[in-house]
Amino acid sequence: MVAQEVFDAxxxxxxxxALSDPHRLRILNALRYGELTxxxxxxxxxxxxxxxxxxxxIMKYANLVEVRREGRFMYYRMHADxxxxxxxxxxxxxxxxxxxxxxxxK
Numbered sequence: 001m002v003a004q005e006v007f008d009a010x011x012x013x014x015x016x017x018a019l020s021d022p023h024r025l026r027i028l029n030a031l032r033y034g035e036l037t038x039x040x041x042x043x044x045x046x047x048x049x050x051x052x053x054x055x056x057x058i059m060k061y062a063n064l065v066e067v068r069r070e071g072r073f074m075y076y077r078m079h080a081d082x083x084x085x086x087x088x089x090x091x092x093x094x095x096x097x098x099x100x101x102x103x104x105x106k
Contacts, residue, residue, distance in 0.1 A: 007097065008097065009097075011096070011097060012095070012096075012097030012098060014062050015062050015063070015064065015095050015096070015097065016095070016097075016098070017062070018058055018059055018061075018062030018064055019062075019064070019100075021055065021058075023045070023047065023051065023052070023055045024055050024058065024059055024064075026045050027041055027045070027052065027055055027056065027059065027065075028059070028064060028065075028078065028093070029102060030044050030045065031065065031076060031077055031078045032078065032093075032102075034077065035068075035075040035076065035077040036075070036076055036077075037073050037074065037075055037076070038052050038053050038056065038074060038076070041056075041076070056076055063079050063081065064078070064079055064082065065077065065078060065079055066078075066079050066080065081096060082094065082095065082096075
């Protein structure tokens, strides 16, 4: 008997819902390259710190990002469960329920 993976529609829907905002997709794209603080992300995206913080909180609860504290700074990174594989001119982000194809930055 072959073990069959169980598709968890609720889990998948929560992750996809958390990524349904352009700000969150941009944040996740920035985190593909490593850890960043809220201030770093805000500067990269030319967004307000409070806006980035709000989106990171949503992404944290959807298990898309992890956070660690170092002194007074919070460092965010892509959740360890997410896998980012490189294809031909693209990167694939494995959400565990589906896979997103993200073009490489030029």
